Amino acid sequence: MIARTFLLGVALAAMTTLPAHAAPSADDAHPVLTNAAAISGLGAQTEGYPLFTAELTRMRKSVDAAMKAGIDVPVPKDPGGGATHEQHKRNYMALYGAGMLYRITGDKRYADFARDMLLAYAKLYPGLGPHPAAANEAAGRLFWQSLNDSVWLVYGIQGYDAVRDALPPQDRKMIDEQVFRRMATFLSTGSPKVFDRIHNHATWANAGVGMTGYVLRDQDLVDKALKGLDKSGKAGFLRQLDLLFSPDGYYAEGPYYQRYALQPFVIFAAAIDANEPQRRIFEYRDAVVLKAIRTSIQSTYGGYFFPFNDAMPDKSLKTEELYQAVAIGYAKTHDPALLSIAQWQGRTVLTPQGLEVARALAAGKAKPFPFTSLLLRDGPDGNDGGIAVLRDGPGTKDQVLVAKNTAQGMGHGHFDRLNWILYDNGRAIVTDYGAARFLNIEAKDGGRYLPENESWAKQTVAHNTLVVDETSQFGANWKSATATPHQLWFSGDGQIRGSIAEMAGAYPGVTFRRALVQLSVKGAKSPLVLDLLRVNGSKAARYDLPLHYAGHLIDTGFALKSNVTTRPVLGQANGYQHLWVDATGTPAPDNGVVTWIEDGRFYSYRVATPGVTMVLGESGANDPRFNLRREPFILQRLDGARDAAFVSLLEPHGRYDAAAETTTGSESAVRSFTHRREGDVDVLTIGWRNAAATVVAIAEDTDPAHAHTLVLNGKAQSWKGPVGRFEMPKPEGKSR
Amino acid sequence: MIARTFLLGVALAAMTTLPAHAAPSADDAHPVLTNAAAISGLGAQTEGYPLFTAELTRMRKSVDAAMKAGIDVPVPKDPGGGATHEQHKRNYMALYGAGMLYRITGDKRYADFARDMLLAYAKLYPGLGPHPAAANEAAGRLFWQSLNDSVWLVYGIQGYDAVRDALPPQDRKMIDEQVFRRMATFLSTGSPKVFDRIHNHATWANAGVGMTGYVLRDQDLVDKALKGLDKSGKAGFLRQLDLLFSPDGYYAEGPYYQRYALQPFVIFAAAIDANEPQRRIFEYRDAVVLKAIRTSIQSTYGGYFFPFNDAMPDKSLKTEELYQAVAIGYAKTHDPALLSIAQWQGRTVLTPQGLEVARALAAGKAKPFPFTSLLLRDGPDGNDGGIAVLRDGPGTKDQVLVAKNTAQGMGHGHFDRLNWILYDNGRAIVTDYGAARFLNIEAKDGGRYLPENESWAKQTVAHNTLVVDETSQFGANWKSATATPHQLWFSGDGQIRGSIAEMAGAYPGVTFRRALVQLSVKGAKSPLVLDLLRVNGSKAARYDLPLHYAGHLIDTGFALKSNVTTRPVLGQANGYQHLWVDATGTPAPDNGVVTWIEDGRFYSYRVATPGVTMVLGESGANDPRFNLRREPFILQRLDGARDAAFVSLLEPHGRYDAAAETTTGSESAVRSFTHRREGDVDVLTIGWRNAAATVVAIAEDTDPAHAHTLVLNGKAQSWKGPVGRFEMPKPEGKSR
Structure with a gap:
């Protein structure tokens, strides 16, 4: 514990008379990261904008509690979820909050608190070496991975920028040099492998370092952040905008990491725009930053991100990243559709951009966000396949089919070329497991990715796509997973909506092509889905096509051979070791149907695959530490074929109403x-x-x-x- | 299909001039079951009472659709959930609705529709024998069980009563004799075993027959309904009020069936009150009908009924039965707390009582319902144990511990003396499986109770109470399950809240006593629960104490021996055959803890039972038709003991916030x-x-x-x- 010190007698101009944003010079200390004048000294004037007022109240409560608890800058010790980890996270949030509150309210106590905390960091930070709980990934100083240090810097520098002109020069100098310049140095020249990667970890580092450059009036740091350590442009923020997003604003790692990565992109872009407007950063590459914001929102169902690749299924638009992205996007475009997202979020940020959102919402300017069918191409040039989104309508309960025909998505990518998922009636029906991880829960490997993320979640069999000979695509080696699908056809409107894509190279000698058609039928509440997956192989093989679903099995059309007294596992490796087998069966041509119920609606999965064996089971085998969720699957198996066609039809039907005790349409x-x-x-x-x-x-x-x-x-x-x-x-x- | 016929030239007085309720005579035909004048011809005057107007709109939409579809009175064929079953259900709803709509709107089309449908029944009904899909239970004529026929009669007679005076005498006579008198005869003298039982099936029959008696001006039917076929008072409605409810208004079969049974009790009571006010039926037995309404509401969490005995866990106060009960209860008592329940339901009924509720709500008279800790005694004299409800507060997320120390509750009762469940943070945490049944889903045994209801759901091991030598209490024979627990102590308030109860006779030579204490601790968000279960036996035995919980297992304090490649079952019979064993372990004195997470909160279950073996597993073994939900359990096992004490502590702690990615208090x-x-x-x-x-x-x-x-x-x-x-x-x- 560092004792709190109070600095007395510092006279400050009233906040309302702060100078408006001006070009930075080496001597001045006024805020540069945002147009702080827009919110300075607003205080009670926010009352007409309930969203902003609520945010102000929430932040006050949180920062006031942190101030009451006293400054706690512990020596780093614990991994994710542990006490020191959580405390340093709380600190950067409090620092950021204190900065915003100081600007908005003019209350000097907030500036004093930020200064006191930063002076404590100034004592701690210079003496730190690599974090004691560092694991495989790049070690941080405050946190077990340097990524968290970068996040600290992104928040911390914003908070500091907002109070910096309220600090006496000697404190400012101490904090400039002992905290922020040291951190920026550690995260840039001190961590070249991270800083010069094309990867979201680097984006956070670039953003933190670049913003620190603006605040310290150090153009060298800014240039490194924008163009890489050697300033050649082969790395750095601009290169990441070139390579990590497709021309449609799709982020290479998928929607979950797009959300995560978005924050440094939009915040640093806003800072660049404020300091170097001549860069026209929001127009860069056909406005890719703004596209990325909209694409993030399109990659959701009921507000939750499609859980492809390493993703936690509980992530929605209600996250800090998206509050920032929506506010910055709205301030730049004044697109009223973004306002309805802010409305759904029920949140915004305490920045000039957040104020604009709250003002426009209060003025009733919101319009519905145009959720629609679209093809989001993947790859820097848009040639590496993509995600095909087929929406039956813009509503939160309308059916959405998503075909994942993208490239690998680097180290967090899954081996799931031509995978698909389905949402219907407000629920995930055909599912993707996402990541095997309990984020921030220390008892589960410190909140890190679990071993089962490699042994199960990334493996092909954990997805709804073809498995050849019980192995995973590319031998589950992402560095060799360079071949990408070809999106051959996409149609998002009308009576014939669907996606056709083809994949070669995922398995030696095997090419497979999948057509998914969303079939609206008169009288049906929701479309049927046709799935035709054709395989051409160079030799006889075992072909498996799993379907992971949510719901309770109601009935099968064919007889089952059940494992009711001991439950075996399906295989030995490549994810198969994690599958329990409940039953198997061999359908006749006219009875290959499995029906389940989810949230009062029935789903009949019908197969017309000749010679197929059906396996019904559940995930969770070979899981001594209960790391896996237990979720049901159906698997179509063809043995000894070279060329084959898996032919399936999924039909939502009927309704069971528990309150009224009525059932309609339980038959297909x-x-x-x-x-x-x-x-x-x-x-x-x-x-x-x-x-x-x-x-x-x-x-x-x-x-x-x-x-x-x-x-x-x-x-x-x-x-x-x-x-x-x-x-x-x-x-x-x-x-x- | 019966062609619709239209009766022309029938002149009727305008609805607003209908005579007010008067004593019935054999000649008149005006409504007798309610004070119909209160709602007659209201029409647009309901606009100030949105709840009633919404109900009117909903009912109109539904009945208009039924009228548009045309009259469909099919020959009975299908079991529960099947087409003819659902059609006859739709018919009685439409009949009831048409009656109410006719009274409220005065629109003759509704009366005509009811008449046409009833004339179709008059043709069909007299020719019907026992239902072709009849199973074990008493066969109906329209439905597979006579219970549904009784429900038809309860709804049908109310609809008929409302339109009867709009019908020409010849139609009225035809319907009186060919439909209602025949049904009443079939369900009374034609079904003596059902009619004279002390059981909810009989209540429905009594109510239907008694109300038919009032409508047909046939006091004989009324007297049989009130006092049994021989009119001695040994059976019938009054005797059921004596025997099926405890002095606290607790219904012998438990909360789920209390909800179901409540409807005929309250509706028939209201009809008795309207026709024979001198009976003071609502004051009968210290106002047990009104107590039963309030007790039903107290037996819920977040609006959902405690799922003891044969219960579907998706049943809430949002059901027709409770709309009726709340309206009738409010009209009789004007208790403003009932209005807040109506508000939560968002529904009421189209009766004079429903109108009163809607009026009072519109006038802002609602007050919060006083959810509280209480002991609901069981048994006609209150001496057969009871349900101990311990609430940490009145809110929907406050912790509630419920100890089930009741008698058997007849054929739908479970063998679960001294069972308990826990709700916390808005969720069921320590769970009761309820019934093994998919209500109204035809593919699951026609929607009836499944075989697994006997083999699993009723068995002792499916509950959170003592099992001796892997058998169930009373050998799972409910007819010999006459011994009841003794509630020794109950304290619902203050720092020491808890229940102590004792059970002898459930197992030969074994007495066990359980103390459950809800322990509020300063700084904890939710109370801890102490569980001390002491057993005294006459010989060495195997004692098992299961805990069924909801959540994902996070960690155990002791080492596990896991069954990760083949999963065995725990036992051979008495429910044990349905339990998969994931792992076993033998805790040391200081590490007997299992932690799981549910909805962002952690729960640590800590045992101090010397010599105990822990079994971790899941339900769902020996279930070839996927009839069971798969839910986790922890089982404490003691072998070879005669006297023993199971000592456990359940501690809710911490919070995982997915949106903010923060975790606090994950450690106990x-x-x-x-x-x-x-x-x-x-x-x-x-x-x-x-x-x-x-x-x-x-x-x-x-x-x-x-x-x-x-x-x-x-x-x-x-x-x-x-x-x-x-x-x-x-x-x-x-x-x-």
Whole structure:
């Protein structure tokens, strides 16, 4: 514990008379990271903007509590979730908060608190070596990984910038040199491997160092942050904007890390814009920063991020990163759709940008965010596949199908080329496990990624895509996972919505192509999903196609051989060792259906894959420390095939209402589901219970301009592009 | 399909001029079941009462849709959840709705629709024999069990009563005789075993028959309904009020069936009150009907009923039964606390009573419902144990501990004497499986109770109470399960809240006593729970104490022997065959702790049971049809003991915040937990991490007037009643 000291007799101009933002000079100390004048001394004037007022109240409560608790700058000791870890996190939050509160309220106590804490860091920091709990990743000084140190710096420098002109020169000098310059040096020249990477850890380091450069009026630090340690532009913030985002603003590591990475991108961009407007940073690369904000929001369902790659499924738009991103995005674009996101978040930030959001919301300017179907291309040039998002509507309960046809996404990427997930009725139905990790829970390996993240969560079998010979794509080696899918076709609107993508190189000699079609049907509450996965291999192999789902199994159309007294595991390695087998079965052509219920809606998964064996089971085997969630799966298995086609149909239907004790539509509306190949066209026929039928024809040739013809019920039918859809009326005289 | 016919030229007085309620005579046809004049012709006048207006809109939409669909009175065929089952359910709802709508709006189309439907029933009903899908239980005619027929009658007669005076005499006669008198006859003299039971099925039958008696002006039917077929009073509605409720208004089958049973009790009581006010039915037996309404509400957490016995966990106060009960209760008592329940329900009923609720709510008269700790005694005389409810506060997230020390509760009762459950932080934490059933889902045995309800859900091991030699209490035979617990002590307020109960006779030669203490501790967000279960047996036995919980296991203090590659089952029968064993372990005296997380809060379950073996596992073995939910359990096992004490402590602690990525208090605040016996006092000592301690002393003698003394840290401490609590400050100079 460092005793609090109080500095008396420092006279300050009233906050309301602070100079407006001006060009920085080496001598002045006024805030440079934001247009602080916009919020200075606002105080009670925020009352007309409830979102801002609420934020002010919340921050006051939090910082006042931190002030009451006294300054606590402990010697670093614990890993993530431990006491010193959490205290240093609380400190940077309190520092940031005290800075904002000082600007807004003009209350000198906040500046004093920030100074006292920073003086304590000035005593502690210079003596620190590598963190004692450092693990595999780059060691920090305050935290077990340097990433957290960078985050400390991003928050800390913002708080410091806001109070710096309230400090006497000797304190300012002490803090400048002993805290911020040392941290910036450690995180830049002292950590070249991290700083010059093309990776989100580097983005945080770049942002922290660059903002420190602005505040210390040190252009050298700024230039290193923007262009890498050698200032060549081969690394640094601008290069990351070039390489980490696709032309559609999709971030290479996927939505979960896009959220995380977004904060340093938007905050540093705003700081660059404030200090070097001539860089036109928000227009850089066709406005990729603003695209990234919108793409983040599009990559959610009910506000929760699609949990691809190493992702925690409980992450939503209600996070600090997105409060910042929405505020900065709105201040730059005045797009009223961003306001409805802020409304849903119920939060904003205590910055000039947050004030703009709160003002505009209070003025009733919000418009609905245009959630829509779209293809988010991956790769710096947009050529590395992408994420295909098919939305049945913009509502929070409308069905969304997401096909993951992206590149690897580096070390946090999963081996899941041509994976897909489905949301329906407000819930995740076809699921992605995400990461095996209990974030910040110390008893679970200090909150770090668990061994099961490698042995299970990243493996191909943990996803809804093809597994060859019980191995993972690319042998589960991400450094060799360079081959990417080709997105062959995408259609986001109308009666024929779908995605076709192809993957070669994930398994030696194997090419597979997947068509996913979202099929709106009259009278159905939600679309059906057709899934055609064709494999071409160079030799006979075991092909598995898992489907991980959420819900309680209700019924199967085929007989099951059940393991009810001892439960075996499915395999030995590559994730298979984590799968318990509950039952297996071999469906006949007309009974390959499994039905489950989730939140009062039924889902029937129907397969027309000839010769398939079905495996039903659950994750959680070989898990002595209870690190895994236990979630059900269905697996289609084909043995000894070289070329094969997995043909599946998922149908949401019916409703069980617990309060009213009523059930409707618990039976599938589908009577039959068949597949045949005619020339280079796959013909999938859904026979309805009323004896009508829907035929979906999928051509090998995916050129949207090419026409195809097929004879159905004796009549030639034509369509353009790869997918055709035809309704066959029910024959005369037939009924259910 | 019966063609709709329209009756023309029937002149009716305008609804607003209908005569007010008058004594019935054999000739008149005006409504008798409610004071229909209160709502007659209200129409647009309901606009100031939004709850009623919303109900009107909802009912109109539903009945208009039914009218548009046309009358469909199918020949009975399907079991629960099937098409004919659901159609007959829809019909009685539509009939009831049409009746209410006719009264409120005066729109003759509703009366015509009710008449047409009833005429269709008049054609169908007389020809019906026992239902073709009848199972074990008493067969109905319209439905697979006669219970549903009774429910049809309860709704149908109310709808008919409301339109009867709008019908021409010949139609009225046809419907009187061919539908209602036949149904009433079938359900009374035609089904004597059901009608004269003391059981909720009989209550529905009594209510339907009795109300039919009032409507048909047939006092004989009324008298049979009130006093049984022989009118002796040994059966019938009044006898059920005597025997099925305790003096505290607790219903013998438990909260779930209390909800279900409540509807015929309150509706028939209201009808009796309207027709025979001299019976003072709402004052009967110290106002037991009104007590039953309040007790139902007290038996909930967050609006959901405690899921004891055969219960579906998704049942809340948002059900038709409780809309009726709250409206009838409010109309009778004008207790403003009932209004807040109606507010939470967001619903009411289209009756004069519902109108009163809506009016009072619109006038802002609602007050919070006084959720509180209480002992709900069981048994007609209150001597058969009871349910001890310990609430940490009235809020929806406040901790609630419920000890189930009741009698069997007949055929839907579980073998779970001295079971307990815990809610905390808005969630069920220590759980009761409830029933093994998928209500109204046809693919699951027609929606009936599943075989696993007998083999698992009712068995003792499926509950959180003592199991002797892997068998269930009373050999799982409910007819011989006559012995009841003794509630020895209950304290619902202050620093010492708890329940002590004793059970003898559930196992031959075994008596066991359980003390559960809810321990509020300064600084803890939620109380800790102390659990002392002492067993005295006549011979060495295997004693098991399961704890079924909700959450993800985080850590154990002791080493585990895990079954990670094949998973065995725990036993062969009595529910044990449904338990998978994940791991076993033998804790040392200082490390017997298991920690899990649920919804961001940690729970540490600490045992101080000497010589105990711990079993960790999950339900779901021997379940080839996936009928069971898979839920985790911890089991304490003692082998070869005669007398034993299971000593456990459950501590909620900490918080994981996913949005803010912060974790606090993930470590238990408890450093040690010990138990010793001094004379006739059990001494449980909780040592805190800060070196202070809390001692709870539990005396054998449970007389609340008796004083006890114990020497603690060299100082004599005294207390009165069985439970004493003493805080030991931390010794000088010690810290964490």
